[in-house]
Amino acid sequence: MTGTGIEVTLKVREISGQNPFLCMQCGLCSAGCTGKGTMDMLPRQVMRLLQFGSGKLLDERSMWICTTCLTCTARCPRGIDVARVMEALRALNQRRGVSVLAPADLGAEILADVPQMALTSAFRKLSA
Amino acid sequence: MSIPYFPGCTLHVKAKALDDSTRAALAVLGLELSGLPEWTCCGTVFPLARNNYIGMVASARILANAAKQGDGRLVTVCSFCYHVLKRVNHAVRNSDEARTKLNDYLEEDYDGQLRVLHPLELLRDEVGFGALRNRVGAGLKGTRVACYYGCMLSRPAAEMDFGDPEDPAVMEKFVAALGGEPADFSWKTKCCGSYQVLNEQGLVAGRVKDIFQAAAAGGAQVIITSCPLCQYNLEAHSEADNHSRIPVLYFAQLLGIALEIPINKLGLAGRYADPEALLQGARR
Numbered sequence: 340m341t342g343t344g345i346e347v348t349l350k351v352r353e354i355s356g357q358n359p360f361l362c363m364q365c366g367l368c369s370a371g372c373t374g375k376g377t378m379d380m381l382p383r384q385v386m387r388l389l390q391f392g393s394g395k396l397l398d399e400r401s402m403w404i405c406t407t408c409l410t411c412t413a414r415c416p417r418g419i420d421v422a423r424v425m426e427a428l429r430a431l432n433q434r435r436g437v438s439v440l441a442p443a444d445l446g447a448e449i450l451a452d453v454p455q456m457a458l459t460s461a462f463r464k465l466s467a
Numbered sequence: 468m469s470i471p472y473f474p475g476c477t478l479h480v481k482a483k484a485l486d487d488s489t490r491a492a493l494a495v496l497g498l499e500l501s502g503l504p505e506w507t508c509c510g511t512v513f514p515l516a517r518n519n520y521i522g523m524v525a526s527a528r529i530l531a532n533a534a535k536q537g538d539g540r541l542v543t544v545c546s547f548c549y550h551v552l553k554r555v556n557h558a559v560r561n562s563d564e565a566r567t568k569l570n571d572y573l574e575e576d577y578d579g580q581l582r583v584l585h586p587l588e589l590l591r592d593e594v595g596f597g598a599l600r601n602r603v604g605a606g607l608k609g610t611r612v613a614c615y616y617g618c619m620l621s622r623p624a625a626e627m628d629f630g631d632p633e634d635p636a637v638m639e640k641f642v643a644a645l646g647g648e649p650a651d652f653s654w655k656t657k658c659c660g661s662y663q664v665l666n667e668q669g670l671v672a673g674r675v676k677d678i679f680q681a682a683a684a685g686g687a688q689v690i691i692t693s694c695p696l697c698q699y700n701l702e703a704h705s706e707a708d709n710h711s712r713i714p715v716l717y718f719a720q721l722l723g724i725a726l727e728i729p730i731n732k733l734g735l736a737g738r739y740a741d742p743e744a745l746l747q748g749a750r751r
C-alpha cells in the first residue's frame with residue numbers, strides 16, 4: 340500500500356463497500372460526530388479528500404479518534420455508512436503496521452479500573 | 468421459565484452489579500436466566516470492514532452454541548454484547564456468504580434463527596409494561612430519570628431493530644411502568660466516547676460533560692444505562708463534571724429498587740454519586 344492519491348480512495352471503496360462519490364458534502368455526518376472538537380478533520384472533510392484522491396488521508400488522525408458510534412451512518416442522506424469508511428482507513432493503516440494504541444501505553448491504574456470490554460474494543464479498533 | 472443467557476466478560480468481573488441486578492430483578496418477575504454452559508468473549512465490536520469474518524467468529528460460536536439450547540432465544544444485557552451478537556446473528560441469517568464462511572470455519576450448522584433479546588425487550592414483550600406497573604411499589608413515583616441508551620443499542624436501526632436510531636422509546640416506557648418520569652434528555656443516544664477512554668481521554672471528558680449537562684437540564688435525578696462502559700466513563704468523570712451529583716445506575720438496578728429487592732443484591736454500595744436519596748424515596 341503506497342498510500343498515494345486515488346489508490347487510497349479505491350481501496351477504501353473496496354474495504355468499506357461504500358462509494359465516496361455519492362457524498363454531496365452536506366456535513367450532517369460532521370454535525371453529529373462524537374469526535375467534533377477533537378478531530379482536526381471531520382467526516383465530511385474526510386469524504387471530500389477521498390473524492391479528490393488525497394494520499395495524505397492515511398496520516399490524518401480522524402480515523403483513530405472515531406468511536407464507531409454510527410451517528411454519521413444513521414444521518415447520511417445519501418445512505419453512506421460513514422463509519423465503515425473510517426474503519427477502512429483504519430484497516431489500511433493496520434495492514435501496514437500502523438496503530439495508535441500499544442499495551443505499554445496503558446498505566447496500571449486505568450488497567451485495574453477499566454471494564455474488560457474497553458480493552459478488547461480499543462485494541463481491535465486502534466492497534467495493528 | 469428459564470431463558471438462555473450470555474453474561475459476557477465484563478459482567479463476569481467488572482460489572483458484576485449489572486449481572487446480579489438483572490438476574491435478581493428478572494427472577495422476581497418469573498424470568499429465570501440460565502447462563503450458557505460454555506462461552507467466550509463476544510469480540511465486543513462488530514467488524515465494519517467488508518469480509519472481515521474473523522472478527523465475527525467469537526459471536527458466531529456463541530450463537531451456534533446458544534441455538535443448541537433449543538429455546539430459540541438468547542438474552543444478553545451488556546450493550547456491547549447485545550450489539551455485536553445481534554449484528555453477527557443478522558449477518559448469518561441474511562448473508563449466504565457470512566453463513567457459509569462462519570459455519571465452515573466453526574464446523575457448525577447455524578442458520579441465524581435465534582432471537583437475540585435485551586432484557587428491556589423481555590420486560591416489554593414477556594412481562595408486559597402494564598403488568599410490570601402492577602408489580603412495583605410506589606417508591607419511584609415521580610422520580611425523574613434520564614434514559615441513556617448510548618450508541619450501541621439502537622444503531623444501525625435496520626439491524627438492531629430497537630426503535631428510532633436516535634430516539635428509541637423502550638427505556639422511557641420502562642421508566643413510566645416503574646412509576647418514574649422520563650426526563651427530557653437530548654443526549655440519550657449520543658456516544659460517551661466509548662473505548663477512547665484508553666486513547667483520547669479528553670474526548671471522553673468532553674462528551675461526559677455534555678451528557679451530565681443535558682441530564683441536569685432535564686431535571687434528572689438519576690441516569691440509567693445498560694452499558695458498563697458508559698457507566699464507567701460517566702462515573703470516572705463524575706467528580707469533575709457531575710455538578711448535580713446525579714447517580715448513574717444500571718436500568719436493572721432501578722428495576723430492583725422498584726421491586727424492593729434488598730440493595731445488597733443490586734450492587735449499589737460504594738458509588739461516587741450516592742443513590743441514597745433515591746433509595747430513601749423508595750423506602751418511604
Ligand code: SF4
Pocket residue numbers: 368371372373374382404405406407408409410411412421422425
Ligand atoms: S462513527 Fe466515527 S465518524 Fe461517525 S459520528 Fe461516530 S465518531 Fe464520528
Ligand code: SF4
Pocket residue numbers: 361362363364365366367368369382383386414415416417418419421
Ligand atoms: S452526511 Fe453523507 S452526504 Fe453529507 S457530508 Fe456526510 S457523507 Fe457526505
